[in-house]
Amino acid sequence: MKGRSLIPELPEVETVRRELEPWLNQRQILKAGLVDAKPGPKYAELERAIGQKILGVNRRGKFLLLRLDGGDELVIHLGMTGIISPKEPQKHVRVALELSGEGNTRLYFQDVRRFGRFLVVKAGDYQSLPTLKTLGVEPLSEDFKPLDFWQTLQASKMPIKSYLLSQRPVAGVGNIYADEALWLAKIHPLRPSSSLSQMEAHELVSAIQKILSQSIEAQGTTLNDYRTVNGEVGAYLSELKAYGHAGDACPRCQNLILKTSLGGRGTHFCPQCQRVTNNFAGQGCKP
DNA sequence: CGCAATGTTCGAAA
DNA sequence: TTTTCGAACATTGC
Numbered sequence: 001m002k003g004r005s006l007i008p009e010l011p012e013v014e015t016v017r018r019e020l021e022p023w024l025n026q027r028q029i030l031k032a033g034l035v036d037a038k039p040g041p042k043y044a045e046l047e048r049a050i051g052q053k054i055l056g057v058n059r060r061g062k063f064l065l066l067r068l069d070g071g072d073e074l075v076i077h078l079g080m081t082g083i084i085s086p087k088e089p090q091k092h093v094r095v096a097l098e099l100s101g102e103g104n105t106r107l108y109f110q111d112v113r114r115f116g117r118f119l120v121v122k123a124g125d126y127q128s129l130p131t132l133k134t135l136g137v138e139p140l141s142e143d144f145k146p147l148d149f150w151q152t153l154q155a156s157k158m159p160i161k162s163y164l165l166s167q168r169p170v171a172g173v174g175n176i177y178a179d180e181a182l183w184l185a186k187i188h189p190l191r192p193s194s195s196l197s198q199m200e201a202h203e204l205v206s207a208i209q210k211i212l213s214q215s216i217e218a219q220g221t222t223l224n225d226y227r228t229v230n231g232e233v234g235a236y237l238s239e240l241k242a243y244g245h246a247g248d249a250c251p252r253c254q255n256l257i258l259k260t261s262l263g264g265r266g267t268h269f270c271p272q273c274q275r276v277t278n279n280f281a282g283q284g285c286k287p
Numbered sequence: 288c289g290c291a292a293t294g295t296t297c298g299a300a301a
Numbered sequence: 302t303t304t305t306c307g308a309a310c311a312t313t314g315c
Contacts, residue, residue: 115311264308
């Protein structure tokens with residue numbers, strides 16, 4: 001796990017949000033332009049932001065939502081490599097904003113791999129963003145309740161990890177934290193969502209909340225690396241128990257952590273702690 | 288050089 | 302119709 005770049009999951013996005021809030025709040029967007037990026041689904045209607053004032057910086061899942069006083073909303077998704085910075089990056093800049101006020105009056109959106117988004121929509125109109133439109137509850141909000149979560153899980157037969165990654169049962173859980181939360185809750189990633197007991201759903205809720213909140217706390221040091229464009233190893237990486245630990249001993253039982261592919265994503269788990277019960281054996285659950 | 292990595296979207300399949 | 306699955310996207314680093 002050395003030299004891995006940092007992927008913006010919910011804790012990183014929340015950290016960015018907390019940073020943007022005091023910087024951007026109440027500023028007017030004077031100019032907005034694309035740099036080496038074409039207008040389209042990922043960069044739509046940016047010019048509409050010009051002249052509007054930023055009234056707030058919110059987050060839903062991994063999406064940043066900037067409310068504008070003209071009734072629009074600036075939606076930003078960092079994708080895999082998105083970085084927002086007041087300093088002009090050397091390369092891979094996609095968007096540049098000019099802002100009113102003192103101090104840092106320029107905002108740059110850098111995105112090496114172009115998976116990010118930076119677009120203006122009518123406030124609340126997420127027609128062009130299906131994931132945001134169907135996004136589940138915020139994991140760190142009062143609305144993330146075990147019983148409700150369990151009932152949601154009853155509706156799907158997808159493997160629990162795949163369902164989590166869909167963002168529908170709960171918002172903002174990405175590949176890394178899905179592996180971590182399932183490990184902590186001792187739930188096998190291939191288990192059909194509807195097979196989880198109420199108690200297991202409860203455990204998973206607790207695990208998701210614990211891991212995400214701890215990770216947000218660990219963000220302070222990570223952010224420094226993050227903003228210096230380096231995007232290198234963050235502090236929380238040393239806390240990971242399953243992700244990136246294939247072949248290592250499980251910290252709980254000393255069995256070896258396995259790595260498989262689930263839905264095209266690297267999936268790490270402990271075959272000893274995270275059992276697939278007999279009910280599901282032989283249903284394509286490879287060892 | 289080919290593969291793995293990532294999150295979201297799209298279209299096909301069930 | 303709804304849900305699920307796999308491919309595509311873009312780019313870099315190993």
